[in-house]
Amino acid sequence: MAIKSINEALCRTCDLWLAGGCPVADSCSVDVIRLDAEGMPRLVYPQDCHNCFLCVRDCPLGAPEVTAMIPSLVLPY
Numbered sequence: 679m680a681i682k683s684i685n686e687a688l689c690r691t692c693d694l695w696l697a698g699g700c701p702v703a704d705s706c707s708v709d710v711i712r713l714d715a716e717g718m719p720r721l722v723y724p725q726d727c728h729n730c731f732l733c734v735r736d737c738p739l740g741a742p743e744v745t746a747m748i749p750s751l752v753l754p755y
């Protein structure tokens with residue numbers, strides 16, 4: 679899992695959220711993020727995040743916290 683959270687306190691100050699247009703659910707091609715009834719972005723399938731950082735790119739306030747992928751152990755063959 680690479681996305682850790684979306685900072686709700688920041689979202690509540692966001693002009694895009696106030697206008698009902700948070701873009702980050704559409705940024706995510708694998709349905710990690712959905713908007714709730716308030717239009718607030720929520721993590722629904724965080725385990726499916728594949729570190730594309732498109733939600734980070736599309737959020738003007740840096741609310742999604744996505745960490746870099748830690749490479750798994752590579753075994754010699």
Ligand code: SF4
Pocket residue numbers: 684688689690692693694695700701702719736737738739740741742
């Ligand atoms: S995720 Fe970003 S764009 Fe969406 S409401 Fe929060 S601060 Fe605004």
Ligand code: SF4
Pocket residue numbers: 680681705706707708710711726727728729730731732733734742744
């Ligand atoms: S980093 Fe990519 S896959 Fe992960 S939540 Fe953001 S948009 Fe979705």
